Amino acid sequence: MHTAGDVRVEDRDDPEIIEPTDAVIRLTATCVCGSDLWPYRGIEPADHTLMGHEYVGVVEEVGSEVRTVKAGDFVVGSFVISDNTCEICRSGYQSGCVHRAFVAGTIGTQAEKARIPYADGTLVATPGQPDEDLIPSLLAASDVLGTGWYGAVAAEAGPGKTVAVVGDGAVGLMAVLAAKQLGAERIIAMSRHPERQKLARYYGATDIIEERGDAGVAKIKELTGGLGAHSVVEAVGTRESTMQAIGATRPGGHMGFVGVNYDVHIPGFELFLAGIHMEGGPAPVRRFLPELIQLIWDRKIDPGKVFDLELPLEQAAEAYKAMDERRAIKALLRP
């Protein structure tokens, strides 16, 4: 991304193994993330930035110390590089690894090839070569599914719980899927977009709320006997959506916040009065990858439906444009 709104596909040198813990992969599929729209819209700076952080592909070469993946393996990687061995990783928070690096901006997986550091700690091999129709779902596991899943886990979605999801982008829809898998009794999706409402229902939403802000909070309270939801997933990252999520969570309830935050200022007194549990941030996707890959492999979940546009990598600029204009929920790119 040369600058805001200016995405170009250009030739770069092929990546090579540098550290003995590296792998070089050839990408089978990649995609555009909702968070890529922040620099695209000029909210975050972009200056010849290497874009892309979601990826699946085939390992071409590994460094001498890589043990768990080998050349020829089909792999899914997290959008955060992690060693998966430090104390933070072992506690399940790989996105806070002491060797953390964000794939976006430093590696950029909207590309044909990528060098992945800490391959053992970042990549997970699938049980075999996937059928073509599983590729979008495996790609979703790399970020949006893993992130929506973390949002639902952080919000303690589970049996007997009412879960509300703020945000109808890919992550919000994946949080609906996750809440359903985790056994939630009632799942409320907040969306005013007919196509996204349809997909939310497909993934398990039992109720749809179109109102936003205070009106959205009032509607959730109305549906929950005035109490608010047990579990709320915030999957947008704006001030309005954050306050809506806090307001929709019942006292003692749990809110998972996984929308990339920009310029969100929470009035301390409102937070204090809410009396809720909050957990969030960049999702430790690596924690969930083995389980999510297996669910996809066994065709128990179908997250790939969030991709409603597929283009060759050369047309990346059009993929950004379609998502920016909300003509597409999520665009898959084929290198």
Ligand SMILES: [Zn+2]
């Ligand atoms: Zn670590």
